[in-house]
Amino acid sequence: MNRTEAFLVLGIESTKDGKVIKNAYRDRLTVTNPEDDPEGFKRLRSAYEEACRYAAEEDEDEEEMPRDTTPSGLWLERAAAIYGNIRTRRDAEAWKALFDDDLFLSLEEEENCRMKLLRYLTEHFKLPTAVWKLFDRKLSIVRDARNLRERFPANFVYYIVGRCERGEDLEFDQFEGADDAEYDLFLEYYDRCWQALRDENLEEAENCVQCADRLNIRHPVMEISRANVLLRKGKRAEATALMEEQRARYPKDAMICYNFAELFWQASGEVSGEERAAYRDRAAECYQELKSANASHYMANVRLTEWYYEKQKYREAKKCAEKVLAAGSDDGFLEILRKVNRELERELEERYRETAGWESALELCWCYLQDGKITGGILLAMKLEKLLPPKKEAEYSGLLAKLYVEQAEYEKSIEMTRKWEILLKEKIEKRTEFDEAADKKDRDRLRQSHLIRMQCYHNLGFRDRENFLLALEEGDSILTGGAKDVGVLLEKAQIYMELEEYEKSLELSQQLADEYQVFAAFASSLEAYRRQLNAGGVIKSASQCIRYFPSFPKSYEYLAKVFLDLDRQDDLKSVLEDAEKNGVKSVILDAYAYQMEHGAMEISELNGKLKLFRENFLKYVENGRKGFYEKGLPVLTEYLYNYPDDFMLVERAIFHRAAHRHGEAREDFEKALLINPANPYALNGLSFVHKYLGEYEKALFFIKKAILYMDKEMSPVIYADMGNLYSLLGDYESALKAYRQYESLAGEIKGRQFGDNLAEYHLRTGRIGEAAAVYERFYQKEKWTLYEKLVGLYQVSGEEEKARRLLRQWRKELRADFVDRAVKAVFSSGGRRKKETNSYLTYYNSKGWTELLFGEGAAAVKAFEKMFQRGMETDSMEGRICDTVFACILCGNHEKGKKYAQKLCQWLEKEKRDGKSTYYNREKGHLQIEFLAGYYTESDAALEEILNRENSAEICHFCTCPLCKEMEGARILWLLRKGQREEAGKVLQRNLEIQPWDEYMLAIKHVAFQASICPY
Known part of the structure; x- marks a missing residue:
């Protein structure tokens, strides 16, 4: 003070x-x-x-600093006098006269004057924008920033450079008070007040306003502060009136306009209905005014994006959002943008369906990119290539470059950036009339092309170190010597670290901290020192990180490891206490706390224990025995405490994932990647977590990175897993390509799941013959299953005659074998009889679906009923019963539907009694059973609750359908039941556009919307 x-x-x-x-x-x-x-x-x-x-303090005897009577000292006194009077301080001409003085212009004294004035500015730095601009011209502040950092504190240089480049926020001409009043103290109170408001320290903020009032100085910024204090105290009317007064007094002031808008926007969050809308509309008027004066005004565009979205003006919202994206945004804003894009996507998809025009398709691709629908964006972009006019080639190349990098297709992205760069350069060179705005945009895009390549080469460097060097070249090519370099320098520091050139990495980190006040660079220094095994450097960098980022776990982890290795237990305890105090939770820190008291076991012992653990715990958890998870987690965690590395984190993450504890699994996989960003097992594991949560784009990204970094020990089945992800995203050509790659690497494959999926992808790409050949190859020794697969193939491909011909042949063979089977049944085992019974089940099930897709409802129900002519085992035939209930509901045979729905209820009751988890990895499949079981007995609300549970249910683990066929079928039955036929038709149409081979949708289409006798 x-x-x-x-x-x-x-x-x-x-x-x-x-x-x-x-x-x-x-x-x-x-x-x-x-x-x-x-x-x-x-x-x-x-x-x-x-x-x-x-x-x-003693007045007489106090030793005062002698007066500087040198020419430059006297010149500085004149500068101080100008600064000390608010009227002259804000007068750029007064300062200009000082700089025009012969003394300052002289070769002998100019540098002395410059240095003394800069030293004076270290404590007297509140100046209007025009004066800062003048100072920059006369003192070369921005241009000479690097040299100034060697003579002045880095944060001071950072501050004055910022003021020279961006100016001061407030208007000095608006000050009211005595010429020699304490204006610097007033501004200090202003700064402290806003910091207190940000910290939600209302008492301190109010005190700052009161202290400023005692200085007898007035300025609208303090009235803005006062209004915000009043608003937070619940005095909305007083705050509004105060801002209305300031707005009327200074109608053209941008700062008042902005804060006026913010006050109304914040106030809108405390009310609802028409009052909320009125507040928001009033705020929007101000934001529009700000935007008209400055099209790139950040917060005006942020707020207007949301406001336009609420007004359902999605195109206006998108235009504002694009201005925000150019400057950077947070997750909250991106969520609003996703909502905007979803609405635009509906409009653009409809327009594209109607016209197939490139304009709507290209705009749709950009929406997909921003919305994270990368696969959809790539698929649509591929269709566009030959439709675009030459003037759009550059934009198209940039689009694909960005889409590919988001899908971890780094080589393809690099290729597209090369084309993009060439086209941009040609565009700039051919421009006949200079257009500053267009030129700036194109040059920014050129820079983007280098930044994308740098990112791509950086990621490829973990596979081939030569790519790290290429990444550095890309970064060096776009360095400007200014603040725009920050991101490039941070990435260069990381690349040098991977190249084990630690001194260069440390040098860049120091430069970032000193010149740009980017204290995140201390994290890079910390990593470099750790890899150098430099304990002192780790302690220094970790302390710096903790100072600026007290919740950053790695600082405590690395510091704790140093003290553990040095056996400095008191220091280690202190680090652990500080971490706890700052709310930092870390399994690595827990491990070091454990190691303080326990010695680490031998690796061979750990490997043996892990093998037993997988047999005694993991195997049971994978089958749904959750009790083994609770018992096994402490055991595995103790093993992790012995070796807190990426291998053990992956091991525990897999155990979490097996128990469907996806949040914990993701945390451990991500922690493993912080230790080793190229760990393919962590990347693959993370891919499965995102897949089960329905986040297929993220899953695909991580599995591609896993393949990029996979080692020789990793199974080639990862390519089949990637194919399944492509299928879930609707890219069946890529799914088929991935499966073929798996076949080429793995040799002869006998797995039924693989064969079924391979045939399915042939079907989905229109290769019906190839699909049939796959089934014949995989089921050549199982004729009844082969019949089932082929009939199903011809059903969904619309080949009714082939499906019926096969059914007739199938039935003929069943009849021919009937007598022989009956005789043999006397001597064969129950298992044999069950197998033969299953052949009838599959026949009548296939017959029933054929009738649902091509025939009559009555014939379909009759066929499904015949499945149970030899008895019904409700503990193993729930899937067949579901098909029957679905058919009965769809065909309007509710008497029989109730009968079979009751059988499903019995199955659910038995499952509950037995405590089994038959559908442990098929959550949505279980929901379908619940829905069909309760269709005739549960209330509307209960059935709707079952349908709504799908949103939080994980994907069935072996599913490869973009939409859940079973639950979408249930949802349409629900809409038809409620009489919402038009809405049901829209859902049906949308679903068939996504997966036209869906037997549930085809059945609903035929029976509910096309059959001559329709129950709905």
Whole structure:
């Protein structure tokens, strides 16, 4: 606290009379109770101590600094006099006259004047924008920033460079008060008030306003502060009136306009209905005014994006959002953008369906990119290539470059950036008339092409180190020597670290911290020092990180590891306590705490224990025995405590994932990647977590990175897993390609799941013959299953005659074998009889689906019923019963539907009694059973609750359908039941566009919308 502020707090004039100071202190104590107002008491006590220090200073004997009477010293006195008077301080001409003085222009004194003025500015730095611009021209602040950092504190240079480039936020001409009043202190109160408001310290903010009032200075920024204090105190009417007054007084002031808008926007969050809309509309008027003056005004565009979205003006919202994206955005804004894009996508998809025009398709691709629908964007972009006019080639190349990098297709992205760069350069060179805005955009895009390549080469470098060097070349090619370099320098520091050129990495990190105040660079330094095994460097960098980022776990982890290795237990305990105090939770820190008391087991012992653990715990958890998860987790965690590395984190993550604890699994996989970003097992594991959560684009990204970095020990089945992800995203050509790649690497494949999927992908790409050949290859020794697969293939491909011909042949063979089977059944085992019964089940099931897709509802129900002519085992035939209930509901045979729905209820009851988890990895499949079982007995609300549960259900683990066929079928039955036929038709149409081979949708289409006798 400075002297002026101290006497303001005490409420007296500056004095050295100790008695007056003490009496003032006592008077203030009567209204400042330490228990009721601890912050106010601390402030009062600080003021009292500062006043007492001042009173104790000796006037006569105090050794004063001698006056600088050199020419440059006298020149500085004139500068200080200008600064000390608010009228002259804000007068650019007064400063210009000072710089035009012969003394400053002389070769002998110019540098002396410059340095002395800069030293003066370290404590006197509140100046209007015009003066800062003048200072930059006369003192070469921005141009000479690097040299200035060697002579002045880095944060001071950072501050004055920022002011020279961006100016001051407030208008100095709006000050009202005595010429020599304490304007710097007023502005300090203003800054502190806003910091207190950000920290939600309302008491401190209010105190700052009150202290500023005592200075007898007025400025609208303090009224803005006062209004915000009032608003937070719930005095909305007073705050609004105050801002209305300022707005009327300064109608053209951008800062007042912005804060006026923000006040109304914040107030809208405390009300609802028409009042909320009125507040938002009033705020939007101001944001539009700001945007008209500055099209790129960040917060105006942020707010207007949301406002236009609420007004359903999606195109206007998107235009504002694009301005925000150019400057960077947070996750909250991206969520709003996704909502905007979803609405635009519906419109654009409809237009594209109607016209197939490239304009709507290209815009749709950009929406998909921003919305994270990367596969859809790539598929649509491929269709566009030959439709685009030449003027759009550059944009198209840039689009694909960005789409590919988001899908971890780094080589393809690099190729597209090369084309993009060439086309942009040609565009710039061919421009006949200079257009500054267009030229700037194209040059920014050129820079983007290099940044994307740098990112791609960086990722490829973990596979081939030569790519790290190429990444550095890309970065160096776009360095500007200014603030735009920050991202490039950070990435260069990381690349040098991977190249084990630690000194270069440390040098860049230091430059970022010193020149640009980018303290995140200390994290790079920390990593470099750790890899160098430089304990002192780790301690220094970790301490810096903790200072600026107290919740950053790695700082504590690396620091703790140093103290553990050095056996400095007291220091280690202190680090662990600090981490806990700052809310940092880390399994690595838990491991170091454990190792303080326990010695690490041998690797061979750990491997043996892990093998037993997988047999005794993991195997059971994978089958749904969750009790083994609770018992096994502490055991596995203790193993992890012995070796807290990426291998053990992956091991525990797999165990979490097996128990469907996806949040914990993701946390461990991501922690493993922080240790080793190229760990293919962690990347693959993370891919499965995202897949089960329905986040297929993220899953595909991580599995592609896993393949990029996979080692020789990794199974080639990863390519089949990638194919399944492509299928879930609707890219069946890529799915088929991935499966073929798996076949080429793995040799002869016998797995039924693989064969079924391979045939399915042939079907989905229109290769019906190839699909049939796959089934014949995989089921050549299982004729009944082969019949089932082939009939199903011809059903969904629309080849009714082939499906019926096969059914007739199938039935003929069943009849021919009937007598032989009956005789053999006397001598064969129950298993044999069950197998033969299953052949009838599959026949009639296939017959029933054929009738649903091509025939009559009555014939379909009759066929499904015949499945149970030899008895019904409700504990193993629930899937067949579901098909029957679905058919009965669809065909309007509710008498039989109720009968079979009751069988499903019995199955659910038995499952509950037995405590089995038959559908442990098929959550949505279980929901279908619940829906069909309760269709005739549950309330509308209960059935709707079952359908709504799908949103939080994970994908069935072996599913490869973009839409859940079973639940979509249930949802349409629900809509038809409620009489919402038109809505049901729309859902049906949308679903068939996505998966035209869906037997549930085809059945609904035929029976509910096309059959001559329709129950709906």
